[in-house]
Amino acid sequence: MTDIDLKPEEFAEAATDVIAAAQSGDFRSAAQVLADAGLCGVCASEEAGGLALGIEFALPIVAEAGRQRLQWPLLETILVAKALGSSPLAAELCSGARVATWALQGNLAEQFAGHARHATLSDWVLVSGNGGGAVLLDLASVTVTPDGALDPEFPQTWLSLEGAKILAEIDADTFSALKRDLQILIASLVNGAAESALSATASYMSTRVQFGRPLSAKQAVRHNLARMRLVQETSNAGILRLLQNDEYDAVRDAQPVLVNALSSSAFVLEKAIQLHGGMGFTWELPLHYSLREIRKLDAAFGSGELASEVGREFIQSV
Structure with a gap:
């Protein structure tokens, strides 16, 4: 095969x-x-x-x-x-x-x-x-x-x-390529965690009924879910784009995608926990485990320092 x-x-x-x-x-x-x-x-x-x-x-x-x-x-x-x-x-x-x-x-x-x-x-x-x-x-x-x-x-x-x-x-060349692969896979890991949280939240909002209507019927809830889906799709598209070279046939930089994935997934998880109320911190739906993992990975890259580095490199390139 x-x-x-x-x-x-x-x-x-x-x-x-x-x-x-x-x-x-x-x-x-x-x-x-x-x-x-x-x-x-x-x-x-x-x-x-x-x-x-x-x-x-x-x-x-x-x-x-x-x-x-x-x-x-x-x-x-x-x-x-x-x-x-x-x-x-x-x-x-x-x-x-x-x-x-x-x-x-x-x-x-x-x-x-x-x-x-x-x-x-x-x-x-x-x-x-x-x-x-x-x-x-x-x-x-x-x-x-x-x-x-x-x-x-x-x-x-x-x-x-x-x-x-x-x-x-x-050696240095192998390790440099490996670090790029690491950034891509970490982005995929946190993106997967966010996707699971978003799916669980959408299901919960559509089945949880208050005052005769599901919570998803409320406009504020819909706005939150739409925003969560938007950042999730943007993150996913960025990860998949890294698998292809740019218009000059050069390898794309994975750092901006990793920064976006860490930020977006944290946003989705925090919103998911909020919309689930206290259940986001229970054994029944332990969304906080995913959020902890994302925060640990963010801390490993400097808790925002990676985003600052990406910004500096962009400013210097223009």
Whole structure:
């Protein structure tokens, strides 16, 4: 079967049941379920046991993980397995024997890193290295300190890298391309979370009846839902546009799309929680979990600093 025979949307359909099944077990059993279905190695080399497909095939998988609020570093494992090529380390990720995460802040030179999702349970972590490259470290040789300030149940982590064991090195060009893929997949993850919240809110507003009419009959509610749909569609269109080169056949910059996705998804989640009332913070509909994840990712990129950087680059370019 060639790539032409495959469609990314088919991967979303297949991923739905797999991710739901992964939710029912612990962290390690989830790794095996996801790996056995081929999700961990969707972009990895065939020599490592992967499918060697483009990033467009990982997009719907990661979006589905966002929709189902999967607490597992799926997008990080996909990307690290891709970066490792035909290495035996990549094969371990594809098989589910190992799990990798990515420290979004810090570097090896500073001996300090942070914002690595699920680092307390993962095996390896990718950290920025010297000369624009990156290194894969064994988390067993790293001091991991959880920080539950933004999310006490799934805390962020800080890593002390002194004496850390280096498992592999990734060159600057590979890491630069990988960072762009990371930005695209994070945008897809938060966009999926927002889509799930919007769908749940629209359904709730149309079935919740007060004073003889559904809440969706109220003009203020309709305005909110329309605004939520508008920003959601804009975000989704931007993500899909990144898969194609611009009019000069140049690769598009993913940062503006990531900034918009983080902002838009936070807006949609906050509105969804508001429209659901107190139910947005209950076990019945835990929308706050998605909002926490978005806020943690935003903090990893500087809590608005990325937007300022995009703005400065735009001003300097004109």
